[in-house]
Amino acid sequence: MVNFGKVLASDQLEEWKEYYINYKMMKKKVKQYVQQTQDGGRNHEQVLKEFSRMLDEQIEKVVLFLLTQQGHLASRLEKLGQQRAILTEHSDISQVSQVREAYRQVGLDLVKLLRFVDMNATGIRKILKKFDKRFGYRFTDYYVSTRANHPYSQLQPIFKQVGIVAVAGALTRNLASLQDHQGSFISIYDHPSITLKDPVIEQINNSVQKLTHSTTFLTFLGQHAMIIPEDVQTSSEDLVDDQSYHFMSLMLNLVNTFLYMVNTYIIVPTADDYSVSLGAAATVCGVIIGSMAVAQVFSSVYFSAWSNRSYFRPLVFSSIMLFSGNVLYALAYDLNSLTVLILGRLLCGLGSARAVNRRYISDCVPLKIRLKASAGFVSASALGMACGPALAGLLQTEFKIYAVTFNQNTLPGWIMSLAWVGNLIWLWISFKEPDHFAKENAVNTQSSDSGHGRNDNLEGGLAQPLLTEAKERQGENADNNENDPKESHKAATSIAAAYRLLTPSVKVQLLIYFMLKFAMEILLSESSVVTTFYFNWSTSTVAIFLAVLGLTVLPVNVIVGSYITNLFQDRQILVASEIMVLIGIASSFHFGSSYCVAQYVVSALITFVFAEVLEGVNLSLLSRVMSSRLSRGTYNGGLLSTEAGTLARVAADMTITAAGYLGQSQLLNATLLPSLVICVASIAATFGTYNTLY
Template structure:
């Protein structure tokens, strides 16, 4: 493998040598730091981190300022060429056709040369980004700390971030567009049309293939914009960060047990299947138990309502163990599904509601999140966080599809009725039994007691004060604060959350509440609305909801790879809110004046679902960037609060369906869309009010 320092030297642009990252010097400094860190005290180690971070800041500043300077030079050259191409074909001073053709060739070569210089600049940026990542990785490895994630997070997410100037190359995109457009014009329509005017159509029009230099630039540009990849975009919604103790620990990388991590992800998938599998059949199940169809709202909503309670319990329990709460969670889900299935033969709506409540109490998403953050190696956290989001999206798709697949089930076993409504309870009850066996056999409990003792011993030691280290404070957060009063961690975390709930955080949480309310309202009343207006069967509704779920990953990919690299998150949030409002308004029924059609419903449902999904991704991405270190730890962290906000929104939406349904099916759609529109409009106005506080 070629040494990276020698690679830079071999591939640098002549004359730019001093503007590349000082890779050799930084390596030398890492070697010096590792010696001092091994021999020095904890206070000296903190000083080493602070000085090395400042050294990296200086290197980044040098790279960014040179990048901006060269970008300005290229823009100036393009401006000069633009003035040369602005001509009037009737101008007598243009000279002969021969001089015109000569000028054209000169302009083409000039644009190509700028393209080559831009390619050099893009490769310069890419090489320096690689160097920065390698240096951070080397520093972590040599000193046994986790500086990389915190350094990138604090620097990229600062409102005056210099790293963002590199990763968000809006100006570069404009330069590429100018070169590409002008080269195309010079070789086709504009110049060919003038030549045809002077030479009498002797030159045939041709379709000009894309310039090789433009292809090369776009290739390189794509590589750079991949810095904000789908993986990073989706993982940002995880809203948890490594604790300060993890950042400073000198122990080796966490021992990784793959089977336990995979079973943790499987739990997320099965739970989401369990949540959405009843949506297509819940109204018919309620009717079979001699209750109104609109009781389906309470049936669906009882699960998230119970989950708000279990989230707190399981979060606290996971401080001591993962396996035990996962086993209890699985047992509750088994009992819940069996209760849901037995409600039909026993003709009890209360047993149906009890089953859903038990399933909600079995919600282990708080454990799933915490396991990924604390028991997966740092190098794999981003991948597992993105997989967590993907597993949720997949479960949202498989749930309704499974209900449709079971639509033809109808038989008796020993006098016990099993049909398309209760079959999902039996199927998922069996699935959770298999999962329980896998947990008992394959899940390995991490060595948490040892970790907890280690953390307690670190907290017991008094550390240097934050003000002693200045620039290090944003990097290491509370790890350098003096020991706080002896209050319990959950109370301290709640107080910190209240203090940190500034306007941007309030806006983002409100957005999250709104999007969950709107999407839940759409999904939960889908069977009732389509059955009343279009006579859709539960099977048709299931496949439709499954198709909606399939849009989650593609829309996230489009936003992550393209939209979020071209526009600010706050602008995407505003447009997502506008689209959601349009979708909600489009879903109103104007009957009897205008017939409510399937096309109207499908389009409005698609707009609401996709826009809220896009909003969730961008909202959580911005949330992850803007939250302070205090909001990333403790019981009441932002991940927990956002989950609770979404869960409460779901429960309220489902409860409202049942409440409004008492007025009759004819009014259900509009009477549920009115509060949805009101909440969406208020959220839009609140976001607009604090627009410039979001960055």
């Protein structure tokens, strides 16, 4: 992250300077504590007590000042309310604009106070993390649990802002009643859908939302896609202007996202039949489905690197690879070759451009519509996941043209190859390379003789729109590299370097992501084999079942993003969802002589739906706790989460194939057992880092 000490010094208000936490002093103290304990001058217990007392005093200073300022704002609002009542009583509309401007000035002062709270809340988090890192303790867990839940908690005013939210509510209500130049009988409490079009109120709402971690549906989906940085709502600058934004290029990225997800899941209902038709076991479907994910492990890296230089060329390459892979997949039937079949799926995985799709939205879409574009990315993925199996269910026909067979096994390949040809043509005609790449190419051409490299900002991928060039030059968080400030602000240059930036809480979030993707892949990939064995379902029935599961994605995200995350903390939803996924997995096991459809369907719905809830909340938390050094460059947080999910899919599909050697009667329990173990491990790890997830 950006060096917080420098940011605090440069951004704090001069008149409030003495009331901010003294982060610089505490940072030096932590360094002294380390030296003193190493020299034997102090024991750990003495250090913990002194550090706790010092931090308590700093927090108390902030809270008392915060309460004083809240009182000043409340007093001003009370006086303005009296003025407004007099104006309304005498119908003196001519003075309303003056009162409104006075309310807005209070609003601007409230925004300043919210930023004051935000800076101090961030400082508290950072100094606790620094202390833990230096001493190897879990002091944060102890400190937060003892202070946050105490009846006289001074952390609550900073992290919950009950008083500030009340002031914001009073200000919003009064401005809403004045927006039509006269008293209004419509209340924001009786009509929550009423939106006040006032820039001051929008700033207040965004600041409060960031502080409280409450969210909207669009913000939730943006974090779900690992596109929206934590404090995107409060950014006053944007590196993308309206003139450089190209709507059709964004649409092509979303179409690529949709088609890739269709391509991934269109073969799931028929993969077992296809493998049997080629002389292999039905459980080889795990290899067929998983080979695409195997290739994606590698393609995600080179596509992420390629998107530092271009978006058009990797998308063209993606379409070509996916076209070729689907043709081979379809031809494998007439060639009677399992090798060709798997090779086709490998080529499809090598064409996975999701890193490019995600990066394009981060880099090339204006801030004001980036939330909607991020929601479009998640929606396109969800729709493709549902449409893939549904489309497979419609392809129940068989005919020949010359020596080429078209049936339920080969038609998915032929249909998708035609789709990718159409996408390639549309891409070639309509896609526009972003202006910053065009300018970069021109600069590189002019400076090639001098050996200058690419612009450092472009090398970083421009994936962190919140950080201006000036702030970039301030250097990254000293936690990561205190002795080398020139290096500490750079993006990670390898997977190993990115891994070293991961804190325990981030590692746990990636483990949770691995777990939920593993469980979902087991459920989806073996569904055809399991339902055929136990219930004798047809391909069409399996396709409908998978399509229904896919269609739950968006409604679940709407409920969680619009309501649930505003009622509960993300970490509470995280734990509850993990437990429900565990219940879903446990209830899927086959015990006894019979296995009914109701048990399978209900347990599958519980597993899938709560895995979806878990995914959104997990990535939302991940976007907050992950270092901003991982928000740009090739080896970014989005790539790490993609790799974790892809490796989970590979592991799940390989598990299905390996379990096939035990026989289809043992397949279900053999594949569910690893899911159960990983789920239990992720729950235990979550409780171990629970107090750091705030």
